[in-house]
Amino acid sequence: MDIRQQYRSLLEQLVALPSVSAIESNLPETATIIAGAFRQLGAQVIYDDTYFAPFIVAKFVSQNPNAKTVVIYNHYDVQPAEPLNLWQSNPWILTEHDGKLYGRGVDDDKGNLTARLAAVAEYLSENNQSLPINITFIIEGSEETASRYLTEYLNKYQDQLQADLVIWESGGKNENDVIEIFGGNKGIVTFDLSVTTAANDLHSSLAAVVDSAPMRLSRAIATLFDSQGNIAVPHFYDDVVAPNDREKTLVQALPLTRESLIAQHGLTAPLYSDKNGHDLKETLYFKPTINIEGIISGYNGTGVKTVLPATATAKLESRLVPNMSPDLTLQRISDHFKAAGLSDIVITKTLGQPGYRSDMSDPEILRVIDIAANYYHVSPVVIPTSPGTGPMAIVHQTLQAPIASLGVGYANTKDHAPNENIRLADYNQHIDVIKALIKSYES
Known part of the structure; x- marks a missing residue:
């Protein structure tokens, strides 16, 4: 052999x-x-x-x-x-x-x-x-x-x-x-969000006066972004190490285009870079992200169940660029929720590691x-x-x-x-x- x-x-x-x-x-x-x-x-x-x-x-x-x-x-x-x-x-x-x-x-x-x-x-x-x-x-x-x-x-x-x-x-x-x-590669911090709004699920007629867990969780997640797709958490970008001229030049030489990205993945949602005007390649390679991996709440079976859910959870991640700390990133997200009147949103870190170039x-x-x-x-x-x-x-x-x-x-x-x-x-x-x-x- x-x-x-x-x-x-x-x-x-x-x-x-x-x-x-x-x-x-x-x-x-x-x-x-x-x-x-x-x-x-x-x-x-x-x-x-x-x-x-x-x-x-x-x-x-x-x-x-x-x-x-x-x-x-x-x-x-x-x-x-x-x-x-x-x-x-x-x-x-x-x-x-x-x-x-x-x-x-x-x-x-x-x-x-x-x-x-x-x-x-x-x-x-x-x-x-x-x-x-x-x-x-x-x-x-x-x-x-x-x-x-x-x-x-x-x-x-x-x-x-x-x-x-x-x-x-x-x-x-x-x-x-x-x-x-x-x-190099980006770092990451993954985390769970959870909220509880009642001792148990309620009859949905109470939605007239009671805020539900999935509504509060959805509201919290929505505050993470502005209308153009930028991350709206204060100080989120403070520690980002900007790319140098050689790094920018190397990335601009890549064959990736807006059209090829859309075609490759069959994308139907608008790109953030179309909404905020930022450079597609520099955003993809040099900027941090927040992403929702999944949301769980309420009844998702066959048919209808008229329920006001008392609990909701979501799994999220943030891809980090060099000099960003996983723990400090989570702290800034937590501070942001508190400032928005959403201090009942519980953040639990699951994994984390920094980025490098x-x-x-x-x-x-x-x-x-x-x-x-x-x-x-x-x-x-x-x-x-x-x-x-x-x-x-x-x-x-x-x-x-x-x-x-x-x-x-x-x-x-x-x-x-x-x-x-x-x-x-x-x-x-x-x-x-x-x-x-x-x-x-x-x-």
């Missing part, structure tokens, strides 16, 4: 384990297999199961005492596979079809991990088991649930972790099939950009930050090194959705790119 087939078999093993951190399923079993693969390849492995999701540090040490260090960050937890009926194949069986591999986690993030392991294994095999750099993998199991305990793990091993460059978990090609390189002119970031350009024979699309979220800020706080994200995905990978998939060609290309990155440190 050749090396790439060996690590594809490892990918098959990993996909077969439903390592869903949201329900804390199969996490130790998955981490144990990964740690074993690192040991088999000759890495120095730390396996720490202090918390519910074991943490792995795997070090490949160069014989060069002056070698630089590249850290590769990945995670082994995945999103739930539901709704299962929308999958064309079993999500927990790695399936090949039309040059693609299907399965939950095949892109996010098990396929990226096994491709990088294959790259290290091939380089070692072709170079007398010698590396020009130190390579350290850090692997966590709670990325999909806001990286719980990652800070504690990193603090515990901080004296053993240093880096000149961090390669992030994933990435891929855009709708034009051009590789993208990200240098790399300096895209850092020499190590430029190294990654040049390698990608040389390999793919096209200039990569360089994006200072993703509109999505991940624990970049947490990792950067420990390592203090620039972060670049690229990976095995493509525009129709369907992360977090049914029929998550990657193309075999992209998977093999990523192996080649990681090998080229390693080779670039030869001197």
